[in-house]
Amino acid sequence: MNVADDKTIVKDYFNSTGFDRWKRIYGDGEVNKVQLDIRNGHQQTVDKVINWLQADGNLAQLSICDAGCGVGSLSIPLAESGAKVYASDISEMMVGEAKERAASIFGNNDNPSFDVQDLAALSGKYHTVICLDVLIHYPVNEASTMISHLCSLAESRIILSFAPKTFALSLLKKIGSFFPGASKATRAYLHREADVVKVLSANGFTVKRSSMTKTRFYFSRLLEATR
Template identity: 80%
Template sequence: MNATDDKTIVKNYFNSTGFDRWRRIYGDGEVNKIQLDIRNGHQQTVDTVLSWLKADNNLAEISICDAGCGVGSLSIPLAADNAKVYASDISDKMVGEAKDRALETLGQKENPTFAVQDLEALSGSYHTVICLDVLIHYPQEKADEMISHLSSLAQSRVILSFAPKTFALSILKKIGSFFPGPSKATRAYLHREVDVVKILEKNGYFVERQSMTRTRFYFSRILEATRK
């Protein structure tokens, strides 16, 4: 399966069965134990990134691009703290849900600005570019292209999360492949941290902060890279 096929599958999945599943996971309604574990893990990743950004004490002064915003789990609290947020997602259903949640939470439509847009089509210039839990859907070569493009949009900082390729996680992924189900509609790609760091450095960034979110069913390595 090539990268183009992966992209088409991701778009179709999150505009159909995947949308209903992940809207529940990223919501606050009743879910099964595995989905609850993933919800908690994803929220930990979002909370880590929020804590980094708030620690700098300049949210009201910066612009942020949230690439692959999903239902707005990160964009909405950033806007609530007065950051200027441009949020996009490949799925029009996800963006529609994000807009509804933003209106319900913030009571206005001006910020965040939401758009249905492929990551590769993003343009503009932003103080900080963030991409959480997106790279897992794409192989390393495509991920390298995405990271390079996101790096070109950032004035100061890029924050990424990805499923790290370790021996233990590779074994777990292999075991999981023997138990296919309707909820596993996209391929899950693990990425070596050294490869992600290498492409960031190639684009003029160095890793300043890092963290790891680890629950029973959710694993995410988070890197904050700033321009050299």
């Protein structure tokens, strides 16, 4: 199945049953043990990114593109820290939820700003481009194209997270335990870290910081690369 079909599946999923599921996971309400584990893992990744940027001491001076923003879990705290944030997601429902959450904090402020867009349609220039837990929806043969496009938007830095392709995770995925539960409705693509680094290097970026988040059901490799 080609990438266009995968995008349609992802878009439809996150505009229907997937939206309800992930809205709960990214919220603070009651969830089951698996969802709580994923929530905690994702939040760890978000917190690491925020800590990295805050440690640099210039967050309020930055323009940031949050590509695949979901319900605003990263965009909103970055805007609270003073960054100028442009956020987008393929799901209209996700973007709608993110706008509501932002409005409850910032009122009618236009920062962060949210838009419904596919990664491939993103344009403009930003000091930092961030894409968290999105590449898992892209086939291996399309990931390099998406990463290269995101690199073209970044003036100074790109931060990516992805599910790393290791023997252990490949085995889990093969036996159907990577994303457990009846609500699993999208493909989960694993990516070799060496392949991701190679694409970043080809686009003029060098990895400066990295981290791994691993819980029972959530696995995410985080890379920060700069020009």
